[in-house]
Amino acid sequence: MENEAKLTAGAITTFGIAVAALVVLPYIQVRDIQPPEGLKPYTSAELRGREIYVANGCLYCHTQQPRDRSFAPDFDRGWGRVTTPGDYYYDKPHLLGSMRTGPDLMNIGVRQPSMDWHLGHLYQPRAYVPDSTMPSYPYMFEVKDQAEDDEIIVKLPPKFVPSGKVVVARPEAVDLVKYLRSLDRSYPILPPDPQNAGKKDR
Amino acid sequence: MDSALLSLLAAFLLSLIGLLVFIWSLRKGLLFENPRAAATIFAPGEIGKADDPALDDQAAKRLQEAITASHGSEPQAEDPDEIKDRIAADRSSAFPVFMFISFGCMWLILGATAGLISSLKLHWPDFLVSEAWMTFGRMRTVHLIAVLYGWITNVGLGIIIWLLPRLLRTPLKGPMWVMLGGTFINIGIASSIGAIGSGWSDGMEYLEIPWQIGLFIQAGMVCIIGSVFYTLFHRKAHELYVSVWYHIAALLWISLLFTVGKLPGVHFGVQQAMTNWWYGHNVLGLWFTPIALGAIYYFLPKTIGRRVRSYNLSLLGFWTLAFFYAQVGGHHLVGGPVPGWLITLSIVQSMMMIIPVVAFSVNMAGTMWGRMRLALYSPTLRFMMFGGFMYLLSSVQGSFEALRSIQQVAHFTHFTVAHAHLGAYGFVSMVLFGAIYFMMPRVLHWEWPYPKLISLHFWLASIGILIYFVFLSWGGWLQGLAMLDTTREFMDSVRLTIPYLEWRSVGGGLMWLSHVIFVGHLLVMILRFGPNRTGEALFAPEKMKLEMMHGK
Ligand code: HEM
Numbered sequence: 001m002e003n004e005a006k007l008t009a010g011a012i013t014t015f016g017i018a019v020a021a022l023v024v025l026p027y028i029q030v031r032d033i034q035p036p037e038g039l040k041p042y043t044s045a046e047l048r049g050r051e052i053y054v055a056n057g058c059l060y061c062h063t064q065q066p067r068d069r070s071f072a073p074d075f076d077r078g079w080g081r082v083t084t085p086g087d088y089y090y091d092k093p094h095l096l097g098s099m100r101t102g103p104d105l106m107n108i109g110v111r112q113p114s115m116d117w118h119l120g121h122l123y124q125p126r127a128y129v130p131d132s133t134m135p136s137y138p139y140m141f142e143v144k145d146q147a148e149d150d151e152i153i154v155k156l157p158p159k160f161v162p163s164g165k166v167v168v169a170r171p172e173a174v175d176l177v178k179y180l181r182s183l184d185r186s187y188p189i190l191p192p193d194p195q196n197a198g199k200k201d202r
Numbered sequence: 203m204d205s206a207l208l209s210l211l212a213a214f215l216l217s218l219i220g221l222l223v224f225i226w227s228l229r230k231g232l233l234f235e236n237p238r239a240a241a242t243i244f245a246p247g248e249i250g251k252a253d254d255p256a257l258d259d260q261a262a263k264r265l266q267e268a269i270t271a272s273h274g275s276e277p278q279a280e281d282p283d284e285i286k287d288r289i290a291a292d293r294s295s296a297f298p299v300f301m302f303i304s305f306g307c308m309w310l311i312l313g314a315t316a317g318l319i320s321s322l323k324l325h326w327p328d329f330l331v332s333e334a335w336m337t338f339g340r341m342r343t344v345h346l347i348a349v350l351y352g353w354i355t356n357v358g359l360g361i362i363i364w365l366l367p368r369l370l371r372t373p374l375k376g377p378m379w380v381m382l383g384g385t386f387i388n389i390g391i392a393s394s395i396g397a398i399g400s401g402w403s404d405g406m407e408y409l410e411i412p413w414q415i416g417l418f419i420q421a422g423m424v425c426i427i428g429s430v431f432y433t434l435f436h437r438k439a440h441e442l443y444v445s446v447w448y449h450i451a452a453l454l455w456i457s458l459l460f461t462v463g464k465l466p467g468v469h470f471g472v473q474q475a476m477t478n479w480w481y482g483h484n485v486l487g488l489w490f491t492p493i494a495l496g497a498i499y500y501f502l503p504k505t506i507g508r509r510v511r512s513y514n515l516s517l518l519g520f521w522t523l524a525f526f527y528a529q530v531g532g533h534h535l536v537g538g539p540v541p542g543w544l545i546t547l548s549i550v551q552s553m554m555m556i557i558p559v560v561a562f563s564v565n566m567a568g569t570m571w572g573r574m575r576l577a578l579y580s581p582t583l584r585f586m587m588f589g590g591f592m593y594l595l596s597s598v599q600g601s602f603e604a605l606r607s608i609q610q611v612a613h614f615t616h617f618t619v620a621h622a623h624l625g626a627y628g629f630v631s632m633v634l635f636g637a638i639y640f641m642m643p644r645v646l647h648w649e650w651p652y653p654k655l656i657s658l659h660f661w662l663a664s665i666g667i668l669i670y671f672v673f674l675s676w677g678g679w680l681q682g683l684a685m686l687d688t689t690r691e692f693m694d695s696v697r698l699t700i701p702y703l704e705w706r707s708v709g710g711g712l713m714w715l716s717h718v719i720f721v722g723h724l725l726v727m728i729l730r731f732g733p734n735r736t737g738e739a740l741f742a743p744e745k746m747k748l749e750m751m752h753g754k
């Protein structure tokens with residue numbers, strides 16, 4: 001090759017085809033999707049919690065995309081039905097994730113609605129699941145002699161509380177748990193199996 | 203008709219158009235080999251001559267003897283001005299290249315340390331948890347930004363800026379702009395690492411850098427591309443050598459990619475996930491890979507004094523890579539909530555990627571044929587050959603990994619991480635090491651003080667990545683199988699990976715150690731400690747003269 005114009009034009013063309021196929025087409029396809037009826041927008045506390053989720057990199061160990069029942073037993077593990085694009089309507093940034101070092105969290109709010117459990121689990125996962133490899137997040141909590149009136153005391157198994165002290169949750173931990181509890185995509189969707197939807201109408 | 207079938211058809215049609223474009227672009231001379239074009243990297247008399255600045259005199263002599271023994275009669279390159287131009291080119295790029303390499307090596311140490319800490323955290327979950335910046339989620343991201351954008355991108359730019367003037371036979375135009383660009387980029391990287399540490403992240407894998415900081419990086423790229431294109435338009439060389447195609451295209455691709463991926467306020471939800479992974483694989487396929495391939499296309503033939511076997515295979519490899527690689531992003535979302543046709547398209551193109559990979563590998567194997575043992579004599583060559591081979595391995599693995607049946611098991615597991623390091627470390631980083639060993643004596647006019655350390659670095663790094671890859675792939679696969687087996691609880695898949703994760707830390711520890719040795723060695727060289735070497739990394743007396751002139 002001796003012509004830099006051909007090189008540049010060729011490189012940009014192949015690139016342009018890819019943008020068209022992988023960015024623009026999907027954009028057009030999902031642009032007009034409406035949120036399902038059962039999906040509520042996040043509250044501002046939940047949005048703050050979502051930011052904590054991003055800032056602390058929970059997404060590097062947890063996915064939010066249960067797979068289809070014909071493909072993997074995610075449903076049987078209690079992680080919920082397969083998701084559709086509408087389920088992510090309010091998600092910005094998306095938190096689909098790519099690792100399952102820990103379980104999928106798309107429906108953790110259904111599976112584990114307890115604020116106490118979540119707070120305790122964040123403070124020390126091994127207090128609840130002995131072999132867990134999830135990091136503990138002590139910096140989202142404070143260890144004090146006594147809690148103030150409006151503070152939430154974390155109810156831990158006694159062994160894990162420093163003696164004579166109480167563990168209270170900082171606001172970010174509370175927001176984070178509010179976000180986790182909002183994760184609920186158990187409402188029904190139509191068609192029930194979106195992956196194969198195309199097959200029927202064509 | 204079945205939608206899967208339709209999409210398959212569409213995918214093949216698209217590929218066909220791509221191939222047509224490709225054929226159009228090289229109508230001329232498609233059926234003829236073009237040895238002249240492949241010989242442009244040599245001056246008269248250089249074909250059949252060893253060139254490895256990382257060697258001391260004696261080692262260089264041994265390499266030369268081995269080459270002479272295996273060298274057939276080949277036509278020599280013709281242009282007598284080549285050496286003169288090369289010296290002018292090297293002089294013009296020395297300072298910017300030095301800057302990129304130094305920054306790159308600094309980020310390498312930081313990034314590998316963060317990687318090692320992240321790795322330890324995965325089996326010691328209560329290790330370093332007291333402060334927010336130390337937590338796994340942030341440490342891992344610091345690792346990624348430091349190694350991908352700090353190490354690979356800086357050194358990649360260093361290689362591009364060093365090779366282009368040589369290959370275009372023109373001094374670098376506007377080196378100040380390149381330095382300015384490099385400064386912007388490194389300010390961007392440093393602030394991104396600070397941002398991630400303090401919890402400010404855009405929240406998408408590979409696109410964590412907040413877009414406000416991304417503007418800096420973008421501005422830096424624009425400065426560099428401007429200067430590179432200015433040099434390109436003023437070139438003296440008629441032919442563009444293979445490395446130039448890869449490097450020029452890579453520079454264009456990365457800046458466009460980064461722009462599309464970071465567009466604030468456009469992407470959301472599932473569509474954002476698709477853009478995210480389209481970017482995610484393209485930063486590997488259209489930036490790191492072409493940097494490293496371009497480097498191999500130069501350094502490997504140059505070291506052994508033999509031109510690349512087939513010019514047409516190079517062309518085929520380049521254009522099919524350009525076409526197919528840009529469309530493989532969807533294989534990161536197999537089983538996810540995205541349109542099925544997109545995944546199918548990406549899987550098809552992942553398979554098609556076998557074409558450029560085989561084209562490259564056959565070409566390099568042909569060039570090295572019967573000369574494999576030269577690797578014994580030359581460290582640069584050893585790193586390049588190792589890297590080239592890992593390219594073949596990681597890509598073939600990747601093509602099959604993209605299939606639905608394999609993704610079903612491997613997708614969300616450590617298996618992917620093992621593949622990631624085979625590619626980003628075994629292939630790209632090893633090639634970068636080799637290139638640095640070749641370039642630095644020319645940039646600094648000083649030899650590597652302790653050649654034994656180069657071998658030590660090579661062995662620690664390659665044994666390290668071997669341990670890393672084998673154990674993590676194995677553990678990851680078992681993890682995937684356990685997750686698919688509903689008779690086993692989820693925690694089984696966590697427990698069973700622990701020993702493999704510990705082995706990964708061992709392998710990663712060796713890699714980390716090799717980096718410390720490497721960067722230490724580089725520091726000694728920069729500060730000119732160590733045994734006092736007269737002259738530079740040279741062997742041919744005639745070139746010594748030229749290099750001395752050049753140095754003064
Ligand atoms: C023909 C070439 C290749 C194909 C088809 C391919 C395919 C794949 C596939 C299927 C995955 C798994 C995605 C997932 O499970 O989430 C993956 C991940 C990855 N590959 Fe490749 N690969 C190729 C070459 C390479 C090369 C050369 C590199 C290094 C430069 C590389 C670096 C990575 C990385 C870093 C990841 C991890 C992404 C992540 O999940 O964070 N790959 N690749």
Ligand code: HEM
Nearest residue numbers: 314317318320321342349618619622626627631710713714
């Ligand atoms: C300097 C060259 C290196 C490069 C280019 C590199 C690249 C990468 C990439 C692309 C990923 C993302 C993988 C994924 O998401 O699938 C990653 C993750 C990781 N790397 Fe490295 N890496 C390097 C060195 C190291 C070293 C020396 C270690 C030490 C053990 C290490 C440990 C890790 C860990 C623990 C992760 C996180 C995996 C996870 O999320 O489970 N890396 N690295």
